[in-house]
Amino acid sequence: MTGASQKLSDWVRNLRFDDLPEDVVTATRLRVLDVIGLSIAGGQRPFGRSVRQSASSLYPGNDARLWGTNGAASMLGAAFVNGALSQALEFDDTHNESIVHMSSPAVAAALALGDRLDASGRDAILAVAIGNEISCRVGSLAPGQFHKRGFHPSGLFAPFGVSWLASKMLGLDERQMICAAGITGSFAAGLIQCWVDGTHSKFLHPGWAAQSGIAAATMAGSGVTGPLEVLEGRFGLYASHLQDSNVTPDWNRLTDGLGDTWESRNASFKPFPAAHVIHPYISALLRLRERHGLLPEHIRKIRCDVAPYIVGIVCEPQSEKLRPLTDSHGRVSLQYTLAEALVRGKLGKQGYQADALRDETILGLAQRVEYRVDPSLPGPEQFKGVVAVELTDGTIVEEIEEHNRGSFQNPMTTQEIVAKFTENVDGTLSGEQAASIVDAALSLDRLDSIAHLTGLTVTDHD
Incomplete structure (x- = not known):
């Protein structure tokens, strides 16, 4: 019987740029632009500055650009740093069903490897499309099961996507690709204990995934072997991490329709820098705010009907959600996020600042945000939000965001998406420089060298 890794490797080996559907190419160009902007924005945060500072000692070299700086690092270092920074604001795209942030590691890896190999824009788009598709598919076999056990899908699933992405760019043969995936299984990680105290480690996962996939492919290309059944084997990813005899992975999701059905189409860009399952509630509440002129003093309570699976992610424990200790805490709190969005009237790059986290008006409103579990709401395949606001005069206004x-x-x-990028790079890049990156990214498939795009991210400061 043909193993899963062999089927995926056969598809990757034979896929060409001209095989990509036009909408996948268009979306991939936008994902590249989005990730570059997010990484530059992440570099403006204390977390980003700390990660960049570590790069000089951990990853010396000049193989690839560190976006938004005048510096560079080794290929692995650039992939790690750019990938990690791109999730610092919880603003990167997500595959709805698996909840894997697939583009941050894929773009960081493809552009770092592309800098080293002097790859073309078409090479980079093909690689990112491959990495994204495989990350989404690997994560779709048992949706939601890993999150509730304390695993971050991006740390577990994205390294596999990057290993095949890198294997494609490095021109590995089928056996080497299979070994690269096998090696990657030993690198996949992603505990989210950091959600308990609001610390930074989750943001490192896309960078680690980018670095790990490149390292695995490079080693496989040099003869290091890895297990041939790293996904479905007796001690493979699902047997070791799923740990629930009542849940059977849907193996058909992994390889059925490869090249015809693109699972990455079901990945969402983020208009808000918060956990993706909160997004429909933010949109619904902001519409109510605009329609009815809502102010905090008008509101007795805000009730959100939620699907069962999101409770442990963004609703509980309430001691963490009602008074977040840090910005990363706040970004995974339904209660706090809705309160800040309503009080401030928006939620963008400047959200979750220290002054907001201590604002008693926001915190007081967060106390009045309630949730009610509704088992009839869809699972992670569709992020739907139902919001009802009870006013102090007893009036109730409601809004639903279906998708x-x-x-x-x-x-x-x-x-x-361009406006989001422009906002994210403001303060680091000039308007002219930002516009040049937009033009290059939106015409990425016409660039002879990816270095033209990455070179535009260079600034005069570290």
Whole structure:
């Protein structure tokens, strides 16, 4: 019987740029632009500055650019740093069902490897499309099961996508690709204990995934072997990590329709820097705010109907959600996030600042945000939000967001994604420099060298 890794490797080996559907190419160009902007924005945060500072000692070299700086690092270092920084604001795209942030590691890896190999824009788009598709598929076999056990899907699933991405760019043969995936299984990680105290370690996972996938492919290309059944084997990813005899992975999701059905189409861009399952509630509440002129003093309570699976992610324990200790704490709190969005009227790059986290008006409103579990709501395949606001005069106003903004069913426009990028790089890049990156990214498939794009991210400061 043909193993899963062999089927995936056969598909990757034979896939060409011209095989990509036009909409996948378009989305991939936008994902590249989005990730670059997010990484530059992440570099403006204390977390980003700390990670970049570590790069000089951990990853010396000049193989690839560190975006938004005048510096460079080794290929692995650039992949790690750029990937990690791109999730610092919890603003990177997500595959709805698996909840894997697939583009941050894929773009960071493809562009770092592309700098080293002097790859073309078409090479980079093909690689990112491959990495994203495989990360989404690996994560779709048992949706939601890993999150509730304390594993971050991006840390577990994205390294596999990057290993095949890197294997494609390095021109590995089928056997080497299979070994690269096998090696990657020993690198996949992603505990989210940091959600308990609001510390930084989760943000490192996309960078670790980018680094791990490249390292695995490089070693496999040099003869290091890895298990041939790293996904489905007796001690493979699902047997070792799923740990629930009542849940059977749907193996058909991994390889059925490869090249015809693109699972990555079901990944959503983010209009808000918060956990993706909160997004439909933010959109619904902001519409109510605008429609009815809502102010905190008008509101007796805000009730959110939620699907059971999101409770442990963004609703509980309430001691953590009602008064977040840090910005990363706040980004995974339904109660706090809705309160800040309503009080401030928006939620963008400047959200979750220290002054907001201590604002008693926001914190007081967060205390009045309630949730009610509704088992009839869809699972992670559809982020739906139901919000009812009870006013102090007893009036109740309601709003429903059927599909989160940025999803396939409710897409963000190119102009909205460009505006998000422009906001994210403000303060680091000039307007002219930002516009040049937009032009290069949106015409990425026409670039002879990816270095043209990455070179535009260089600034005069570290």
